[in-house]
Amino acid sequence: MNRIAAGIVVLLFVAACGSSTGGSAQGGTPKKGGTATIALESELHTLDPLDSSLLVEREVFYNMYDSLFTIDPSLKIQPGLVTDWDTSDPMNYKFTLRTGVKYQDGTPFNGKSVKDNIERYQTGANSRRKSDLKSVASVEVVDDSHVVFHLSKPDATLLATLVDRAGMMLSMDAVTKGGANFSLAPMGAGTGPFEFVEWKRNDHLTLKRNPNYWRSGLPYLDGLTYRAIPDVNAILSALKTGDVDIARVIAPKDVASIKNDSNFIYKDTPAIGFNGFELNTGAPPFNDPAKRQAVAQAVDRYAVLKNINFNIGVIAYGPIPPSSWAFDSSEKIYDHADVAKAKSMATGFTFTFKTTSDPVNQQEAQLLQSELAQAGITMQIQTEEFATYEQECANHQFQACNVNWSGRIDPDGNTYAWWHTDGSFNDSLYSNPQVDGWLEDARTTADESKRKQDYDNAQKQIVQDAPYVFTTFGVSAQISNTKINGFVLYPDLMIRMAGVWKS
């Protein structure tokens, strides 16, 4: 799902309803005990951060494993298993580790453990973390509570990377004991608030409270049950029958009814991903920039937001969302649709738009089709099964492809891979030496204001060149029954359960 192509997550509701309450939790005195059931919109493939690639996996991991760093609801880097850090030397990051922390299997967390974990991620046969940790040359253990990350080149994104899976610390004893089945049953492997009990694939995944969790008094719940329900309508049914307590996604059309139902809580906050579609700059008709710009100019984003997303979310003008420190509120190159202007750029051409059979994607495609028709642009819709569509988009066998992005904490994650000439997601074959320069500079510069300037420049140029037509930014939502308290919304879509309690 990751590249949430046109999958369910597209609905990640894309945006905000105007009722953003990011970060706030409900009041009352927290109560211990009880369990919560959480709906996942697809089944996991692995419980090992090493070979994980799904959003739903990360969601579970954040409740089992601790990372070296965490974020707060405003996406600022906060201490995790690292309590103090000195990044003044861009080639040598010095980290002070939290002391007295034990893995759930009883083994201690220390400097050696950090080194072992990073090396495992860098060299593991199935590791998907290699590119995350490319800038790390080695980890030096100073003592039990101090490590130094020696970098091969400056990397301003490293701390944000270590919030995610590449920074999740696992007990090496547990990894060894688990052997080939570790990714299916990581017994006692984390230091997080909950520990693994059992995973009956396609049915449920159970976690129980970690009684020795280092954040005293937490978690409140005795356990968590995750259920994979791969259909947004079925997730809504399960919420209504009480079979699940919390969900992250329901269909945008159902949000209003849930908000008006006193049995449920719905809140959202702007997320970090973007929605829209990519245009292939390497083949006709979109090797002609004027045709790309005509499409970007003719799309009515407000109609997409209103009719497809039911006003959940906000308009997207570029890849960096309002939740990010690098958001540029002044960049509105393609704001309202302007048919006359679009026609003056290019008109009278035809292209094919690839998408999946998801109902929301289908509706969006039809809406775009009718909008573009007004500018004399003929858009043909080609619906494909997900795997086929993903392969064709990745291999540049498309003219337009409906692909959304779940987003990353650092703006680098929303730009470099997509529009740098060598980016791994550059399906559009976009190449602009100036943009490459800005993106590279932002990667290696520590100064945030300098980085922001780079991203402002890169974003303007990318939007102007239109290898991707941005439509909306999604939201991160709490959708639960009223028994759930203490829920804190994070823009990264992850549901963190340590502070949640049930009344």
Place this chain on the structure above:
Amino acid sequence: MTAYVVRRLLLMVPVAFLVTIGVFMLIHLTPGDPALIMLGEDRTPQAIAEIHQQLGLDKPLYVQYGIWLGRLAQGDLGRSITTHEQVTGAIFDRLPATLELGIVSLLWSLIVAIPLGTIAAVRRGSLVDQVATGITVAGVSIPNFFIGIVLIFLLSVSLRLFPFGGYVPFTQDPIESLRHVLLPAIALGTAGTAINMRFTRSSMIEVLNHDYIRTARAKGASWRRVVFVHALKNALIPVVTIIGLQIGGIIEGAVVTETVFTWPGVGRLAVESIFNRDYTVVQGIVLLAAFSYMVANLLVDLVYGWLDPRISYS
């Protein structure tokens, strides 16, 4: 008899062999790359190449097939591409759920179909017959996923009589297990019910016209005895054929129902594995499905002999 069974069992080998070639080619020639699915948002050209090499996907198709067949001959279906679990384990973990769903849906269809079909045949043209015919048409026409959604909406979401989806093993809590299995079983069994009823009815009508029925009646046997003892057993032969096919088809019949009801069975595993292009798991499941069809067919042939002693095998 034993020789017959052995011969039939041996015949399964070439059939299974042809099935494996068909499945292998079909899934590998379908567009879509498991490496892309596995990597998701973490795809880089190096990572894709590494996975292709690890899975042997960079080798020619016939070589890949040869390797897979070689392992199969040793009883090894390999490991899942997506989860790395043993394919055999993955399938057998989910088999109890699928079997429970299949058996309950079959029982449901028989309990409803055979008595109703019999009554409809005996009272041809009556109100019961017309209602039964109506149910048949509806049951065959409405797809089981739709019946499933309607059942969930009415009995689970609105009336809260049944839980939504999920599975409780029968051995763990029989009552809860039945509460969970009932809706999916009805959704899955409805089409079968309709067909079984129709077959029972037409076959019964034919049997009731035979001379021996008239003889039995002339000897003074009651209608009830004639219908249920003399006629039904003979009328069931075509029904058994159909039921045999239905047993063989439990796995693929459950594909849609298991998805609608989030039932953790082999059908849902199949759907997910196809979407993920998890070649090894798909091949394992199709092999199992083909095998269960062949075994069910064999059992049906053996049951014929029991139902009608004139049929014998040598």
